[in-house]
Amino acid sequence: MLATSKIASSKTIPEQKTAYSILFMIGLCHLLNDSIQAVIPAMFPILQKSMGLTFTQIGFIGFSLNVVSSVLQPAVGWYTDKKPLPYALPFGLTLTFFGIIGLAFAPTFLTIIIAVLCIGFGSAIFHPEGSRVAYMAAGNRRGLAQSIYQVGGNSGSALGPIITALILVPLGQFGAIWFSIVAATAIGLLIYIARWYSTTLTFLSAKPKQKTGGLETGLSFSKAIKLALLIIVILVFARSWYISSITNFYAFYVIEVYGYTISQSQLFIFIFLAAGAVGTFFGGPLADRFGKKRIIFLSMIGATPLAILLPFVNPLIAYGLVGLIGFILMSSFSVTVVYAQELLPGKIGTMSGLIVGLAFGMGAIGSIAVGSLADIFGLTSTIIAIGFLPLLGLLTYLLPSDEEVETWNT
Template identity: 65%
Template structure:
């Protein structure tokens, strides 16, 4: 019997059916939430012209958005692991609603930062609990369920260039306020999800609370688990810094190097983000079949040839390479979440908050750092060096196999 067959035999029973209706709705809510977040970097070219902001100031805005989400997500996850809070989902999106409304009417740099803090807080509440809903509805297909959930978010992020071209360029900053309608729709859908979540907890109060040998009350996390978790977080660091660099600054590179308009440059960014969303969807099912470690390793290292060459090739080839890079790199997005959740069973919200939240946090630090580097040594040089970050994917070979992780938490 193959290793994957053994793992499938040890997976949750097939009788635990996958609830696709809930997965699709929570995935749609993830799309709406992250589409609103995507408005912030989408506004960068608008704000850079209208307010005369520097790359460093744009990085600070991204930092404010992402760092609040990063810091708060693991905290929310730890709290809700102890006491699940179904109605935190619509409440969190209400914070986002007020934030996006403020962003549309902000008249100063300080007001923009305050508004994005509200958006970040709403995201921090949504993501751990949204991931828990996906876990609860997954049945035996955790990789697929997490992919459906995460692809919603990545699709929402991919809408940023479309938002810029169709809404923000014609309407300007005030166009952001139209997304209060999107936030209101998400709140309504999340009230439905919260009601299902509450009933699910009543019917199966111990769902997702399996105890693990790796996380006992006295021992805490074992050395092996701590080391593995550190490796996963380092891989997320590399992946997110690269994505952050492309998302926040590649449009400026394309405008300068290829003499594109703002609208034309958004097509390149849209190609990268949309292919990343597609990669996110396929990553989970591929991991269910070929193993999580294998997909994580592949996603990082297979990206390298394209990421290094992107700054040196003509625009048409760069467009193609951005599509390939986005797809390959993001196949590991949902996989790292599931890997961490299975590494430390019973801590669904904490691991989701740590992996997804850390991704936002690393993006926040990366935005400020890369913005400063671009101001210091030039945008082209920064984009050139950005391409080597996926080489850190070599450390994926040091991850334990899926079989080994299962054995740690299920000793004979």
């Protein structure tokens, strides 16, 4: 079923029908985009060995990738809320295409940073507009739609360890060149999506504008929304720092403590991210049924005891624990985005860019902070300390209920 033909023939409101073909396509593009990004942390052990990089330098590479997305995603979302740009999607992947080619040939630490910045720019453009496409195609299944979109990204991230074991270990840094094909494929799909996006915008522009609540409904609501957003920021901080620590540094912990090889250590990261992708998918439908606030709380608090226990178990148990932590913790990823969008329904791109961009940004800061702590206090002590981060999920109690947010927007 093509969404464009549905719109043209039935003249129904796009928000009331779920365009599954577009949702699965934008989810696939998200997978392709984030699999390219996964190349960068997947290369960390290889770059450390071949270039003699410190943990702090590795942290700066992660910072370079993520901070650009953090700064630009909300700005891109804010601008496209005012003036949507459907063809920004393939343009963003074109930047990523050139970045991945640059990464494959980069001879020095500085040129790696430049290539990674280019990939970060492409990601900053793709993510807010991709989330808007998911929102437009969602109908009344916003949790499910955002899960389909986000599970694509998390699945792409989960490919990082497989990329390392099958491509980067045997081929080295130059193996990244194969992902230029992935970028080119995504560009072609996004051109098709951009056409649907443009057609849907034309149809929506003919509809009478609906008045939304949120900040326009009064000063008390404005203060409540600001408090809710502050809490969401703290929750994203806790989740992103923990995820960044596991994806960027847990492989080094496995090599150091368990005596595993680079390829063997990557299996732990794959299990963590693959289980997280599954959790992301289930989180949205569960939130549609049981409420977003409840799922956000359960994902953070449910992961806490497992995260604290992880550094003290043997390798066999660690396999199971990293999977459970990934599933539980990331089940709230898409739910947090939808919750923020519904706080300010007239600012879909801004909220998507803020929350997803914030996740990248917090991960960026976490990369440097955790890397520096590992250099100073040792890797084992650092991994133990970050296990307590999900405890900040207790702040979810202070968030307004789903029903209260709904009343603000009516």
